[in-house]
Amino acid sequence: MPADRVLPGPDAVELIGRVRGLAEDVLLPRAAEAEAAGAFPRDTFHALGRAGLLGLPYGREYGGGGQSYEVYLQALEELAAVWATVGVGVSVHAMSCFPLAVFGTERQRRRWLPGMLGGRLLGAYCLSEPEAGSDPAGMRTRAVLDGDHYVLDGVKAWTTHGGHADFYTVMARTSDHRTRGISCFLVPGDTPGLIADPPERKMGLTGSATATMRFEGVRVPAERRVGGEGQGLPIALAALDCGRMGIAAVATGLAQAALDEAVRHARDHTVDGAPLIAQQGPAFALADMAASVAAARATTLAAARRKDLGLPFGQEASIAKMVATDHAMKVTGDAVDLLGDEGYSGDRPVERYLREAKVMQIFEGTNQIQRLVISRALGKAGPGALTAPAVRAPGQEATACTMSEASSA
Known part of the structure; x- marks a missing residue:
């Protein structure tokens, strides 16, 4: 079943609904065949660009969608739940635009960013x-x-x-x-x-x-x-913070897809006349999987909301990336276990989900690197404090990582 989302307003609800519909209509019919053939879906990215989905977290004045990271990451999750390759591709594209969008001069942004955000370029x-x-x-x-x-x-x-x-x-x-x-x-x-x-x-x-x-x-x-x-290294590290949140969202979508497939199987498959989901062992395994998906989503959105408020979020981005990708690996593996021989077969998508989950623990900084980032941040942390974000006008975009924050990563 689709993820149950709490979104910041009706516009966000409409956007996520559009993304979900596009994923089901455009991505789902092609995903399994393209992955089996190893075919790069360039035309799919063109379609996403025409739909305005390649520049969601960037300003409308440059051709972007003007969305908060809280909304962008949930849109990304919807894409990844249907086709992880496309979710990863959108995340990488957004990360590739980040240096110009945040650290470029106004002239550079006006000249090159609209083509990058408008969907013509990947x-x-x-x-x-x-x-x-x-x-x-x-x-x-x-x-x-x-x-x-x-x-x-x-x-x-x-x-x-x-x-x-x-x-x-x-x-x-x-x-x-x-x-x-x-x-x-x-x-x-x-x-x-x-x-x-x-x-x-x-x-x-x-x-x-x-x-x-x-x-x-x-x-x-x-x-x-x-x-x-x-200034390239702090720019790169700032982009990686955002990219890590993107991969966390992709991993969460992948885990959600594996959970959904496992639930369908447990409802439809019977043993001794009773559905698997009515038996304690499978039911508890599904409960653990659902808790893992919820935890991954919560940590990802917690990092996103800090970014949207203009607060430092590098440590939280690393936590989200580590938690979400580790949970995706566990949930996809548990889904294969629950489906048994059907799960191991290439005829069911959970086998592909398990293979896709592994790399998410590796790219945008391995999870060992995330543990290093988190532990270093803990070593620098002072006494706990309550922080009030600066007040901004409605619709004003939150400030991205500053150069000094990125330098300390």
Whole structure:
């Protein structure tokens, strides 16, 4: 059954209803076949763009949807509950837009953001490298200023939408300083020297194209640098905070889908004349699964609401990502167990859900990294305090991570 949601107003109820209907009408008929074939659904992202769903958390003045993160993440969850590849893709696209939307100049935003948010373009985020996955400060990709262009050389690993994206948000080293020597660039996908390796072979999310991107003398106009030289790492970390909430929402949607499939099976399948759901063992397993989904959703929305209020939310984003993805792994595994041989069969979607859940514990920072982020935040925390957010006019967008907050992550 669909998730029972408490939304902030009638407009949000209408939006989530539209997203749910689109997911059922457009995504559901294609998801299983596309995943089995490993087919990247580029036309599906075009359809989502036309529906205004690729720029939901960004300002309407730049072509976005003007939605709070509380609403955006629940829309993302609805998409992921039907097709996780698409949920991940929308989250990655939103994260790829974040540096320009938050740290770009007004001229840059006016020039490039409408195309990125309006659905015509699909983004990718290039941070990880083969030797610097969980340590972005150790990256080796370089950007050297040559007149009015930067020349980028290096390799970026595990790039979602790699080879299919229309633009790449790229972090590259502009000096040897470990943390203040990285800068952010907006690179068009058709730039000469930008090369995608063949897609990775993965156990799940097979419809999502993931590739290593090679930068071989890629010339990028200096005006496409976002933020100042050396500000790239805090920009990247701020984007990751938002991306982690996105993956938490995707994982929650995936867990909800697994729970729904398990409940249907337990209602329809009988043993000794009684439905499974009437027997204590299966019923208690379903109860635990429902509690896990509710906990994942609650932690995700708690982080979102802090962001919407303009409060620091990095620790909460890490908690949400860790809790939601760990719960998704448990719930999808329990769903396979409850369905038994039918769950293990590829004829039922829970087998695919289990394979898709695993990677969510890994990308946007492994859950071990999330534990490191959370524990460091606890070490810095002072005495508990009650915080009153600043009063804003209705509809005013909450401030994203500040540069100083991101620097301390």
